[in-house]
Amino acid sequence: MQTMKKYELTKEYLTGIDMIDKEHAKLFDLANECYELVMDDASTDHYDRIVELIDELRDYAATHFAHEEEYMERVQYERRFSERYQHLRFIQKLSEVDLDSVDENQQEYLLGILDFLARWLYGHIKGMDCRIPKEEDAAAK
Ligand SMILES: [Fe+2]
Numbered sequence: 001m002q003t004m005k006k007y008e009l010t011k012e013y014l015t016g017i018d019m020i021d022k023e024h025a026k027l028f029d030l031a032n033e034c035y036e037l038v039m040d041d042a043s044t045d046h047y048d049r050i051v052e053l054i055d056e057l058r059d060y061a062a063t064h065f066a067h068e069e070e071y072m073e074r075v076q077y078e079r080r081f082s083e084r085y086q087h088l089r090f091i092q093k094l095s096e097v098d099l100d101s102v103d104e105n106q107q108e109y110l111l112g113i114l115d116f117l118a119r120w121l122y123g124h125i126k127g128m129d130c131r132i133p134k135e136e137d138a139a140a141k
Helices: 018-039 047-074 080-096 106-127 135-140
Strands: none
Touching: 018 047, 018 106, 047 080, 047 106, 080 106
16 A cells, blocks of 8 residues: 555644654554545455544544643643643544444545544644643743
8 A cells, every 4th residue: 555644743733742742643643544544445445444543543532632631731731721622522523423324425424534633633733732831931931
């Protein structure tokens, strides 16, 4: 299978907080993996693997959010509650994904999910996460 890096965590999406950036990179990896499978030769059925990957993404996102929220709590980041709200919405949205009921246009449906995912990742990371202060800066305030 050809590797297509569809979603890239470029420099402008780095928060500068090591743990958070590493976990964001993993979320992007998972999204890329889903994308590759969705775009791969349709004669091979990747459906089960894709469903599995979306579950994995949701679980990993939940773990990551917990870490990020813990960090924000520690540095007493003032926007941590709106962060938390967006995290909850994300998990909620991914939990609503009902792949079992999708028979027709499977690929289209999955691409829709990926599109949501990518827009959320880019939007949330740049709009929210990049404003989270580094520990040393938060302490200096
Ligand atoms: Fe976040």
